[in-house]
Amino acid sequence: MREEVYNNIEAWFENYVAGFESEIEEIGTNIELKKNHSFRVSELITELSEEWELDEADLILARIAGLLHDLGRFEQLIKYGTFSDTEQINHIQLGISTLEENNLLSELSDEESKIVIDSIQNHNETLLPKSISPTSLPFVKLVRDADKIDILHIVANYYSNNKQGSNKRLEMELSDKHDISKKVFQSIINEKVVDYKDVMTLNDLKLQQMSLIFDLNSKKSFKIISEKTYLKQIFETMPKKDEVIDTYRQMKIFLENQL
Ligand SMILES: [Fe+2]
Incomplete structure (x- = not known):
C-alpha cells in the first residue's frame, strides 16, 4: 500500500x-x-x-x-x-x-x-x-x-460553546427534559457503554457519549480523552442531579484508572 x-x-x-x-x-x-x-x-x-x-x-x-x-x-x-x-x-x-x-x-x-x-x-x-x-x-x-475520541471532541466543544437547540441534528432531535433514563444510569454504574436505544433525552445522549470511554482499546486513547478534559466539559453543561454526579464520578475514576 x-x-x-x-x-x-x-x-x-x-x-x-x-x-x-x-x-x-x-x-x-x-x-x-x-x-x-x-x-x-x-x-x-x-x-x-x-x-x-x-x-x-x-x-x-x-x-x-x-x-x-x-x-x-x-x-x-x-x-x-x-x-x-x-x-x-x-x-x-x-x-x-x-x-x-x-x-x-x-x-x-x-x-x-x-x-x-x-x-x-x-x-x-x-x-x-x-x-x-x-x-x-x-x-x-x-x-x-x-472515532470515539473525535465524537467527544465535537460534542464537548458543541455543548460548551453553543446554546441548546442551535444544532438540532447534532442533538439527535432529542428533548431537553432533565430526566436521566434508568437504563442509561445503570449501564454507566456497570461501566458499560450506554446502548443508543436507551437514549431518550439530551442528557441521556450526553451520558451515552461520555460512556464511550468504557470501550476503548488503547492507552493513548484514554490519555488523550483525559488530557483534553472532554468528560468534564460535558458534565459542566448538565444539571447537577444525583444521577449525573454519580455517573460522572464513576466515569472519572474509571478513566483515571486506565492511565
Ligand atoms: Fe464517525
Missing part, C-alpha cells in the same frame, strides 16, 4: 463532499463538521498507531478506513436531513454502497478491501461483534477508538 493510494482516495473524498450543498444552514454546518471529523479520525489513527505495531502499509490502510468510516453520513444528511440511523436509512449501508458504486477501493487487494469494509461496518456497534476476522480486528479497533 502506497501513500499515493491514500492521496487518490482523499482527493476523491474532498471532491465528493464538495458536491453536497444545502440551502438549510444547519445541514451545511453538519456537512462541514462531518468532513472535518473524517480527516481528524484519519489523523488520530496515525497518533494512536504507535501503540499498535502497524507497518507503513497497514497504517495507510487504517487511515483509509478512518477517512471513509462515515462516508454515508453525507447522503444521509442531504437526502434525509438527519444523523439518526433507522432500519431504512443507515449511514453504514449508505457508505458501503457509495464506496462500491464509485469503485473506490479498486487499488486495494481483496483482503485490504475487506479490512476497510469491516472497519466501516463495525465502527459504531455498541459492542464489538465477536465475528470480526482476526485480520480486520486491529483496524476495526483503531477506527472505533479514533
Whole structure:
C-alpha cells in the first residue's frame, strides 16, 4: 500500500463532499463538521498507531478506513436531513454502497478491501461483534477508538460553546427534559457503554457519549480523552442531579484508572 493510494482516495473524498450543498444552514454546518471529523479520525489513527505495531502499509490502510468510516453520513444528511440511523436509512449501508458504486477501493487487494469494509461496518456497534476476522480486528479497533475520541471532541466543544437547540441534528432531535433514563444510569454504574436505544433525552445522549470511554482499546486513547478534559466539559453543561454526579464520578475514576 502506497501513500499515493491514500492521496487518490482523499482527493476523491474532498471532491465528493464538495458536491453536497444545502440551502438549510444547519445541514451545511453538519456537512462541514462531518468532513472535518473524517480527516481528524484519519489523523488520530496515525497518533494512536504507535501503540499498535502497524507497518507503513497497514497504517495507510487504517487511515483509509478512518477517512471513509462515515462516508454515508453525507447522503444521509442531504437526502434525509438527519444523523439518526433507522432500519431504512443507515449511514453504514449508505457508505458501503457509495464506496462500491464509485469503485473506490479498486487499488486495494481483496483482503485490504475487506479490512476497510469491516472497519466501516463495525465502527459504531455498541459492542464489538465477536465475528470480526482476526485480520480486520486491529483496524476495526483503531477506527472505533479514533472515532470515539473525535465524537467527544465535537460534542464537548458543541455543548460548551453553543446554546441548546442551535444544532438540532447534532442533538439527535432529542428533548431537553432533565430526566436521566434508568437504563442509561445503570449501564454507566456497570461501566458499560450506554446502548443508543436507551437514549431518550439530551442528557441521556450526553451520558451515552461520555460512556464511550468504557470501550476503548488503547492507552493513548484514554490519555488523550483525559488530557483534553472532554468528560468534564460535558458534565459542566448538565444539571447537577444525583444521577449525573454519580455517573460522572464513576466515569472519572474509571478513566483515571486506565492511565
Ligand atoms: Fe464517525
